[in-house]
Amino acid sequence: MSSEALLTVEHVTMRFGGLFAVNDLSFSAAPKEITAVIGPNGAGKTTLFNCITGFYKPQVGRMTLDHPSGPMLLERLDDFAISAKAGVARTFQNIRLFARMSVLENLIVAQHTTLMRASAFSLAGLLGLSRYARAEARAVERARHWLDKVGLTSLADEEAGSLPYGHQRRLEIARAMCTGPLLLCLDEPAAGLNPRESAELNRLLLDIRDENGIGLLLIEHDMSVVMEISDHIVVLDYGKKIAEGAPAAIKADPAVIRAYLGEPDEEEAR
């Protein structure tokens, strides 16, 4: 366990009946780094994300987020607290935007927790309407900042569901960033993108890492994305970690090559 870790995963095990989807997994993700989790289909990547973001509670193990207010044990928090209090944001393999809302509205709604705190939801809010107005102005400002970052400013008033797929992917990332996360978890952000859109995505994720100083945790099948932008890679196979390290080392790791390509049969080996 690194003393500089943003997220430390220790011995996490998630079983479905007799199947170990994640099996005694330990690794850490540093702040200001992109950590990729890769592995063949069914390796346990999404299950791991679901444990980190609170959708599943692992039967064994600990996941610690190094929060400025003190370490937070994610397995003890419900999913709402993991995003609102611990600052872990997530995008999904299947995009989950509010399709009938505008692009801008999607980014404002993402900040509802902050707005609720400043609103008449609390007595302090009832007595301080100007505080709510200030919070709302900040939410709009933040939304506009992220619209600009992802290149969607000119589409602010369009229905989110009407955007091309690549734009929706970027909007989802903007929406997650509007929550001000410490750790951004991205589940296959390059899925369905063409090479130009993938290259734009790479630039966006590197910018987020460099300008916001947060940690990024990435599940991705597209190796051009993984190898180009990751600082650290964790490789899973059948729920177990089979390798971890820098991209160059992972590319050359025999266990990784075997997991992806399979064992050669006897005839091929000969």
Ligand SMILES: Nc1ncnc2c1ncn2[C@@H]1O[C@H](COP(=O)(O)OP(=O)(O)OP(=O)(O)O)[C@@H](O)[C@H]1O
């Ligand atoms: N809710 C569930 N109930 C039972 N088994 C599950 C459940 N979710 C996942 N699994 C199983 O756990 C294993 C890991 O699945 P998971 O979706 O985490 O893998 P993955 O690495 O994300 O795969 P992919 O790359 O195909 O998305 C698989 O064998 C899968 O069938």
